[in-house]
Amino acid sequence: MYLQPIHTKIMNQTLQTHNYLLKFSIKPSVQRTAVMEFLLNNRIHPTIDEIYMALSPNMPTLSKTTVYNTLDLFVEKGAVQALAIDEKNARYDVDISKHAHFRCNSCGKVFDLFNVNPEYFQFPESDKFKIQAVEISYSGICNSCKEN
Amino acid sequence: MYLQPIHTKIMNQTLQTHNYLLKFSIKPSVQRTAVMEFLLNNRIHPTIDEIYMALSPNMPTLSKTTVYNTLDLFVEKGAVQALAIDEKNARYDVDISKHAHFRCNSCGKVFDLFNVNPEYFQFPESDKFKIQAVEISYSGICNSCKEN
DNA sequence: CTTTGTGCAAATTCTTTGCACCAAA
DNA sequence: TTTGGTGCAAAGAATTTGCACAAAG
Numbered sequence: 065m066y067l068q069p070i071h072t073k074i075m076n077q078t079l080q081t082h083n084y085l086l087k088f089s090i091k092p093s094v095q096r097t098a099v100m101e102f103l104l105n106n107r108i109h110p111t112i113d114e115i116y117m118a119l120s121p122n123m124p125t126l127s128k129t130t131v132y133n134t135l136d137l138f139v140e141k142g143a144v145q146a147l148a149i150d151e152k153n154a155r156y157d158v159d160i161s162k163h164a165h166f167r168c169n170s171c172g173k174v175f176d177l178f179n180v181n182p183e184y185f186q187f188p189e190s191d192k193f194k195i196q197a198v199e200i201s202y203s204g205i206c207n208s209c210k211e212n
Numbered sequence: 213m214y215l216q217p218i219h220t221k222i223m224n225q226t227l228q229t230h231n232y233l234l235k236f237s238i239k240p241s242v243q244r245t246a247v248m249e250f251l252l253n254n255r256i257h258p259t260i261d262e263i264y265m266a267l268s269p270n271m272p273t274l275s276k277t278t279v280y281n282t283l284d285l286f287v288e289k290g291a292v293q294a295l296a297i298d299e300k301n302a303r304y305d306v307d308i309s310k311h312a313h314f315r316c317n318s319c320g321k322v323f324d325l326f327n328v329n330p331e332y333f334q335f336p337e338s339d340k341f342k343i344q345a346v347e348i349s350y351s352g353i354c355n356s357c358k359e360n
Numbered sequence: 361c362t363t364t365g366t367g368c369a370a371a372t373t374c375t376t377t378g379c380a381c382c383a384a385a
Numbered sequence: 386t387t388t389g390g391t392g393c394a395a396a397g398a399a400t401t402t403g404c405a406c407a408a409a410g
Contacts, residue, residue, distance in 0.1 A: 093365065093408085112399080127367040132400070148296045148349065152375095153399070166341050177336060184332045187350065188325060193314050196352035201296065202335065204344035241383090241390065260374085275392040280375070300400095301374070365408070372401070382391070 077101065088143040098123060099134045103144060103158035109165070109174040111153040149174055149201040164200040170209035177202065225249065236291040246271060247282045251292060251306035257313070257322040259301040297322055297349040312348040318357035325350065 081101040085092040092100075098119055103110070106118070116131045135156055138144040147155040149167050155174055157165075162185040164177040180200060187195040229249045233240040240248075246267055251258070254266070264279045283304055286292040295303040297315050303322055305313075310333040312325040328348060335343040 091364085091409095095366075125367075129368080129401085130366055133366080146299070148299050149347075151294070151296050151302060154299055164336075166338070166343065168341070169344075175341070177338070179338075180336050184348075188312075188328050190314070190325070190327075192355055193316070193323070193350070194353045194355075194358060195314065195350045196317075197350065199297075199347075199349045199351075200332075201347045201349070202341070202343045202345065203347075205342045207340055207342075210342060239384095239389085243391075273392075277376085277393080278391055281391080361410105363408100363410085366406085368403105368405090370402085370404105373399085375396105375398080377396070378394095380391105380393090382389105384389085385387090 085143070088138075088141040090137060090141050090143060095123070095126060095130050096134050096137075098126075099131060100138070100143070100158070103156065107157075107159065107176070109147060109155040109157050111150070111155055113153065115156075147174065147201075148199060149203075162198075164202060166202045166204070166206070168206035168209055169203055170205055173206065175206070233291070236286075236289040238285060238289050238291060243271070243274060243278050244282050244285075246274075247279060248286070248291070248306070251304065255305075255307065255324070257295060257303040257305050259298070259303055261301065263304075295322065295349075296347060297351075312350060314350045314352070314354070316354035316357055317351055318353055321354065323354070 078097060078101065081097050081104060082092045084104070085096060085100055090096060099115060102115055102118055108114070110118070112128065112131050112135065115135075116126065116128050120126050135144065135146075138156070139146050142160065144156045144158050145160055147157055147165060149155065149165050150172070152172075159176065162182060164180040166175045166177050167173070168175075184200060185198055187198060226245060226249065229245050229252060230240045232252070233244060233248055238244060247263060250263055250266055256262070258266070260276065260279050260283065263283075264274065264276050268274050283292065283294075286304070287294050290308065292304045292306050293308050295305055295313060297303065297313050298320070300320075307324065310330060312328040314323045314325050315321070316323075332348060333346055335346060
């Protein structure tokens, strides 16, 4: 049986991410690929700072400006959606399918909610606006905060 | 026919606002009454700065800190809802009934949307979270921006 | 070479905090 | 008096901007 060397596995994932960026017409630089790979592997709706903090140990020259630039580009190209659910910081979601979010008012974490009726994501009739997007955000207390 | 003097009208409105605050157990100071009166008369989901800029000409000693304090209190008492729809600034809505909002990506203005199916404001089943609130936010281009 | 991307430092904006003074009960 | 409200100035945090250097084609 042939065992795939670990570095090849890593290369394969990076290659996948590289190709994923190309699907959105994003030129895959080292930094952009690292940011997208982090988003794909960590579905935690991270803030800019969380992304920067996670990547900078392995990428000491990375700057926060680049993380800002990268996410602006990803949003512009439709590869990620920016969430308004957190009033303090912008949060980013690599899952661009129609789904809702829940924010815990105690710990501040943002979770996906996939069991919201898909019908809710339809746009209402309007002669005043050209509606292009919808965001459905719930808030309250998550179970792990409720226990404490 | 008896014409109500204009200053009486103003007094009457301030008195109404005063009593409105009392309904939410908010002690009606001069500043709080002015802020609430502005919110009731201007359903534009204003930012802190918009409220401050509107009131300060007639209330030169008003400070932005007081506007912040006042709106924190209003939200805490349930008299207004804070909107997360605008990533740049907090916006406040004195209409606490269940309705949706639309933000124009061009001019940044936020509008009410009253024709969204009330069913959409129901909370989904969840054993992970105690859901307490929902915000439905649409975005796109408003008609006056589309024309220009 | 020319264009595009990155990263540092500074600037800007929004919000919060500490504290002193003022006002109402 | 005592409590709570207001307002100034400073601090803090998130984001944006200007510009020089690096990388890619």
